[in-house]
Amino acid sequence: MKYVATFLVLFGSYLLLAGITLEEVIVGAIVSLVLSVIISNMVSYNIDAKFPLRLALFIVMYVPVFLIELIKSNVNIALRVINPSLPIHPGFVKVKTALTGDFQKLLLANSITLTPGTLSVDIDGEYLYIHTVDVTTADAKASKIGAKFERIIGVIFK
Amino acid sequence: MITIIVFGLIGLGLLFALMRLIIGPTVADRVVSLDTFNVIVIGIIVMLSFVFERSLYLDIAIIYAILAFLETIVFARYLEGHYGNH
Amino acid sequence: MEIISGVFLIIGGLFYALGGLGIFRMPDTFDRIQAGTKATTLGAFSILIGVAFMFPSWSLKLFLIALFIVLSNPIGSSALAKATYRSFGGPSNVERDDLKEFLGGTKDVD
Structure with missing residues (x-):
């Protein structure tokens, strides 16, 4: 849950800044996957379901x-x-x-x-x-x- | 024509902030006027991207906004640590 | 479209000028924070809206800039105000000071 929410936020902001082309989507997905794992483990915060x-x-x-x-x-x-x-x-x-x-x-x-x-x-x-x-x-x-x-x-x- | 008026007004604001930066009696006043500077500069960058019609400049404005925030926080911590202890 | 955008841009410039004037005229640091850092926030918003009217395809990025400003500016000025109070004490022209009992007493401890 926490990983997915973090990934979605990161991926969304990446696409917002870079624009939507195939290359950017691939790179953005990889980068935000790695970052969401790192951030979820290093920073303590809670995702609110509501x-x-x-x-x-x-x-x-x-x-x-x-x-x-x-x-x-x-x-x-x-x-x-x-x-x-x-x-x-x-x-x-x-x-x-x-x-x-x-x-x-x-x-x-x-x-x-x-x-x-x-x-x-x-x-x-x-x-x-x-x-x-x-x-x-x-x-x-x-x-x-x-x-x-x-x-x-x-x-x-x- | 409109852009000239807008840049003139922004420049006026910048001038007043600069005067405060120069005469400001304490460090805090100077930091406050610097903080105002940052917001004005973001506006100037956006206006420049408007004039040159390049959306690339907006990225610079975003980065500048983040860095300006960090700068303000660092100056605030400095003020607190440097003058607050005695 | 061009007229609406122009009106917003001029309002933005006007608020920038007023923010600068406020920071120049106000008598003490806290009032300067009030006039300076926040009149300019509305100025920035106004300019962003004006540009968004001319180039609707930029509006996502412009919205992101507005979001950063609206999140970072109040935190920055609060931190600045607290640091100012802690290091230089309250201004002399206040007509009511509820903060003194809280921050004034702990000034030396930190």
Whole structure:
């Protein structure tokens, strides 16, 4: 299971980069076979059997929300930068998260970091430390930054 | 015409980042501006492949993206190890 | 097609310029990370989309570049921010600092 999944990912990325011709398919298959054996033995990780389902859920539920958030907050930061008086109130906010798995936390931290205005600096167990450009917003006051993403990620990885 | 405007805007961003790289008071500021540089350079490579109509240049952009990530991580580890211990 | 692609390219260039301006104007390192490394992410996305509209056959590779940027950029800037806090301490202009109790205390131990 683990070997097959690793092989498929490697083979897919090889073909993506090299293009599909007969020679490339043969070389790609050999290279990814060798690499999948090496990687599966040397690196410890687990393949989730429900991964395709989660990927589909991820694309349908998470990506649109994320893109809208990304554009909204980027425009917000751009307006602050253009504004001659530079209206920022920086600060660090401690946020409690209910997510448990490492990958879920990574996803949450990445989402928080990619939406400008908030930047996850450190993580300590169930607490995220977030630097934000404006501590006077309602989200930051209530220590609820990223709550929207957290809900969606929680549903995907239930 | 459009490409000239786009390259002009990218150059403007590059110029500001370069100014921060030169005056940045601490090492951290310089590394941050270098990180910005990397993303801008990826954009420039993609724009060049657009202008010359060669998809081969996109491979270079992919490799550059990977190397830029490694570079940022290495600089971050360096900062932490070098200044964090005392 | 050409018009849509042009609009995306110009938006991308605009966000690059704004990211550069942000990194130049912001008063401390953390705000510079905010303005610099992430306004440019949207700029890169926009340029990739613009190019994809002109050359639809490239879209797989362009998507791969976007994937690398979206995966690596936040990790990089988080690592950078943590390293900055550990080595130089928090900035002086913060209005709230919840991180001090956690990182500030362990600064000498490491």
